[in-house]
Amino acid sequence: MTSDVFHLPYGDQLIEFILVRRDRKTLAINVHPDQKVEVVAPLTATLESIFEKVHKRAPWVRQQIQYFEQFQPRTPPRVYVAGETYRYLGRQYKLKISRAIQNSVKMQRGQIIVSTTKPQQSDQTRELVREWFLKRAKIKFAERLLISQDRFPDPKQMAPNNLLVRELSHRWGSMTAKRNLVLNRSLIGASTEAIDYVITHELCHIEYLHHGPEFYDLLRRVMPDWETRKAKLERQMA
Structure with a gap:
């Protein structure tokens, strides 16, 4: 078998x-x-x-x-109100909402500051926050992908055809049969060490589609501390 x-x-x-x-x-x-x-x-x-x-x-x-x-334990849903905390690159940030004539989101002094024309409407705040996190995820994941590729003897050979950021339910990333790297948008909440682990793990699937001994031999060669990073990811994103 x-x-x-x-x-x-x-x-x-x-x-x-x-x-x-x-x-x-x-x-x-x-x-x-x-x-x-x-x-x-x-x-x-x-x-x-x-x-x-x-x-x-x-x-x-x-x-x-x-x-x-439906039988899985669930975390409380976001309500997108001032004071909520959000994780970004391993650190917690509080949400601050202020009225403005133009919508914008920025990070400053331990806060995610949402300037909005409709501060009382959580739906608009939600869209602004999610859009900001998605943009940051695409930028950061692309940066970490290049860094992760450099771990391999031939970085160009380990380049995926595309980097896709999606809402995934039960995994942090995957490598498709068409060599597309798919990363969970929520992974932006993890530290760069943990993000690098997920990316490197998926890049190893370019060589080995399975999780057999050869796969883990390669992962261990390019990232000797992968188990420590994996544990860190699980702690941070629990």
């Missing part, structure tokens, strides 16, 4: 699944309560046929994931 991890693009999301090959005649798809997707396929099945069947069942898979999602 062998197992590997793959990612299937579905709409603007990615479905991550563990592929397990067994001596059997049919393919089975299981979604577990922890929202992990397991695909059990015959030893002789081609990747193309497996992806085709998973894609056909993708609506059902997403439905099952959403069903189990």
Whole structure:
């Protein structure tokens, strides 16, 4: 029996699944309560046929994931009012809202300052804050990608085709079959050490699509302290 991890693009999301090959005649798809997707396929099945069947069942898979999602512990939803704290590059910042004739967002002296024409409307504050964080994420992730590529013997060979920033539910990043690096927009809350770990981890998937021994050998060579960084990420973003 062998197992590997793959990612299937579905709409603007990615479905991550563990592929397990067994001596059997049919393919089975299981979604577990922890929202992990397991695909059990015959030893002789081609990747193309497996992806085709998973894609056909993708609506059902997403439905099952959403069903189990309701039982997961949830953090309080943001209300986008003054005094709320937001994490950016590993540090906490308080939200300050002020009335202005033009909308803007800036960071200053431990605060995220939102100047808005409608300070009483949390919906507008929400859009301004989310747009600001998304812009900062795209800029910072691009910077950290170049730094992370330099960890490898041939940085150019480890360049993804595209860097995409998305809202992901259950992972910090992924490398698609088309060599697109997808990062969770919420990762901007982590420190640069933790961000670099996620990016480097995904770059290793350019060489190895699975999480086998070869994958971790490469990750350890280019980032010997990856386990410390991973633990830091989990502490910061818990």
